Amino acid sequence: MHLPLLHTLASLLGCSGLYATWKSPPPPEASSTYQQRADALLSKYPVLDGHWDLPIVARFLAGDNLANFTYQDHLWGQVDIPRIKKGRVGGFWSAAYVGCNSSKEGPNFDGPTDEVRDTLEQIDLTRQLAAYFPRDVGLATTPAEHRRNLADGKVSHWIGIEGAHSLGNSLATLRMYAELGVTYVTVTHYCHNVFADSCSPPEPRHGGLSDFGRRLIIEMNRLGVAADLSHTSAATQRQVIELSAAPIFYSHSGAKSVYNHVRNIEEDVLRSLRNRDAVIGIPFVADFVRGSGNSTIDDVLEHIEHIASVIGRNKVALGSDYDGSFEFARGLEDVTTYPKLLARLLERGWSEEEVAGLASENFLRVVEKTQQVGRDLRGKGRGKKLLPDMKAWEGRKDLIPKSPPS
Ligand SMILES: [Zn+2]
Numbered sequence: 001m002h003l004p005l006l007h008t009l010a011s012l013l014g015c016s017g018l019y020a021t022w023k024s025p026p027p028p029e030a031s032s033t034y035q036q037r038a039d040a041l042l043s044k045y046p047v048l049d050g051h052w053d054l055p056i057v058a059r060f061l062a063g064d065n066l067a068n069f070t071y072q073d074h075l076w077g078q079v080d081i082p083r084i085k086k087g088r089v090g091g092f093w094s095a096a097y098v099g100c101n102s103s104k105e106g107p108n109f110d111g112p113t114d115e116v117r118d119t120l121e122q123i124d125l126t127r128q129l130a131a132y133f134p135r136d137v138g139l140a141t142t143p144a145e146h147r148r149n150l151a152d153g154k155v156s157h158w159i160g161i162e163g164a165h166s167l168g169n170s171l172a173t174l175r176m177y178a179e180l181g182v183t184y185v186t187v188t189h190y191c192h193n194v195f196a197d198s199c200s201p202p203e204p205r206h207g208g209l210s211d212f213g214r215r216l217i218i219e220m221n222r223l224g225v226a227a228d229l230s231h232t233s234a235a236t237q238r239q240v241i242e243l244s245a246a247p248i249f250y251s252h253s254g255a256k257s258v259y260n261h262v263r264n265i266e267e268d269v270l271r272s273l274r275n276r277d278a279v280i281g282i283p284f285v286a287d288f289v290r291g292s293g294n295s296t297i298d299d300v301l302e303h304i305e306h307i308a309s310v311i312g313r314n315k316v317a318l319g320s321d322y323d324g325s326f327e328f329a330r331g332l333e334d335v336t337t338y339p340k341l342l343a344r345l346l347e348r349g350w351s352e353e354e355v356a357g358l359a360s361e362n363f364l365r366v367v368e369k370t371q372q373v374g375r376d377l378r379g380k381g382r383g384k385k386l387l388p389d390m391k392a393w394e395g396r397k398d399l400i401p402k403s404p405p406s
Helices: 003-012 032-044 054-062 081-086 115-132 143-151 171-179 211-223 234-243 267-271 297-311 335-347 352-380
Strands: 047-052 089-096 137-139 155-162 182-186 226-228 248-250 278-282 316-318
Touching: 032 335, 032 352, 047 155, 047 278, 047 316, 047 352, 054 089, 054 115, 081 335, 089 115, 089 143, 089 182, 115 137, 115 155, 115 171, 137 143, 143 155, 143 352, 171 182, 171 211, 211 226, 211 234, 211 352, 226 248, 226 352, 234 267, 267 297, 278 297, 278 352, 297 316, 297 335, 316 352, 335 352
Parallel strands: 047 089, 089 155, 137 155, 155 182, 182 226, 248 278, 278 316
Antiparallel strands: none
16 A cells, blocks of 8 residues: 555545656557566466555445446456456455554554454455455465466455554464464564554654564464565565564565655665575656656566566565555556566566566565464474563553452
């Protein structure tokens, strides 16, 4: 989710002419031979995208009930079932996104908010999609479920939560989200929260992770839920990379040395991922890629190639942020455009295995390993006192055990 969308979504719904008008000629396309190879490859390895904001669009269009939601026909935004099929998409993370609200949360983040309720409502919407469109949609919580859905001709809807403010400052909530099928939680959105600093605002609150944030990462490791580092500050990223027992996960982030946007990853952070497993989904949002009015598919290719050159082609993936913004890189305007991007990589000399990795297999490998880390840690913890408590955050005085009244 890119903030300007939320601010203007309601007023623009139903309007046409949402996309930027382009003055320059369209970017080049790969030759038909490469396009055919990309299409053939994608029929075997359909795209798994790390971040779409479909739930917020569904919520705006249909409220809390998808009975009349036209997912099978045509939807406002970049995503609907006919275009998913045309774009050879096998799955995506459906982001449960609720705006973070520092003024409601207060200085200690403990003011009551609607964040947990609204997050649950968006998880519910993603689950309703599977119930209303059972022929086309299947929920996925593991790579095995994803592959089963593919075999059944269904597109997998994975559930991610965009911002740990959605936990309502509770690790118990995290455990319950995991039970509902959440496979990643982005550690922050565009606000600092009780656990960690965001990339915005720039003045840090904790200097990275708080003590409570360190407990969050350890608990995510134990549950096998990925700690998504998109949107976080560089200090938060460095500390999670140091602390986490799981592979490092970015659902939708580019490289700062390609385009200097606060959301993109610092070069030293990228370099620190050379010797460990990781995956970075590259966004197509114009503001992050090369700036509004300037971003094209070529710039997205530059982010991909740069990150691949620093950490390896097997750690790059796709995190478009479709339905989370209005303006996307030219040539990548909606979910039908993935085959063009992958054909361009084949043309640049990427092997079919490398392109299949970028399309889906790199995300699947990292999720598999993250879930294995969770199984191992839970196995080791059998019979031991393993669950973290919430005392690290002084705001939860209500949970400190007391002696019963005599
Ligand atoms: Zn986002």
